[in-house]
Amino acid sequence: MNNVTARPMTPQNQIARWAAHGLTIFIAAVFLDSLRFKFTNAPKTQIIFGDLDRWAAGLGAPGLFAQGGLFSQYAIGGAELVASTILLATLVLRRYRFLQPAGALLAIAIMSGAISFHLLTPLGVNVDGDGGALFYTACGVWVGSVVLLFLRRRELGVLAARVRQFLRPE
Numbered sequence: 001m002n003n004v005t006a007r008p009m010t011p012q013n014q015i016a017r018w019a020a021h022g023l024t025i026f027i028a029a030v031f032l033d034s035l036r037f038k039f040t041n042a043p044k045t046q047i048i049f050g051d052l053d054r055w056a057a058g059l060g061a062p063g064l065f066a067q068g069g070l071f072s073q074y075a076i077g078g079a080e081l082v083a084s085t086i087l088l089a090t091l092v093l094r095r096y097r098f099l100q101p102a103g104a105l106l107a108i109a110i111m112s113g114a115i116s117f118h119l120l121t122p123l124g125v126n127v128d129g130d131g132g133a134l135f136y137t138a139c140g141v142w143v144g145s146v147v148l149l150f151l152r153r154r155e156l157g158v159l160a161a162r163v164r165q166f167l168r169p170e
Helices: 011-038 043-058 073-092 094-120 133-151 153-167
Strands: none
Touching (some): 043 073, 073 094
16 A cells, blocks of 8 residues: 655645644654653652542552553653654654654543543642643643644545554455
């Protein structure tokens, strides 16, 4: 199966291409920047995941957000690293551009979780007096990922076709 065929370079296509590149870099930069906090167990990371773990323990799921838990800072950071790697690799390796929607979908999933936990748990929007910076950044990454997915909808079709072909029983 061939990659997505090239579109004529109209001004609208050029704008969409550069917008997709910019969103890709923005999303990856936010994720990669957060890794220095998650992977070093920074104080704010301890507060966030500690609050979430206490909340989960109150619901009968102690340890869910603890350092060895299913949704630990390392698990979330690992998912962010995978999403960033996919997104940035598709900028450089054009033949794999069809994978860019996978990175965007993973980013949407990660940020949907983050936004939900800010809004639906005691964590709240204003974490440790940050004025909502983490929450608003998560919202920006979520919106950027949705827009990227829209801009790469042709590649999403190629990805879906390849997944279907892979899963088709012989």
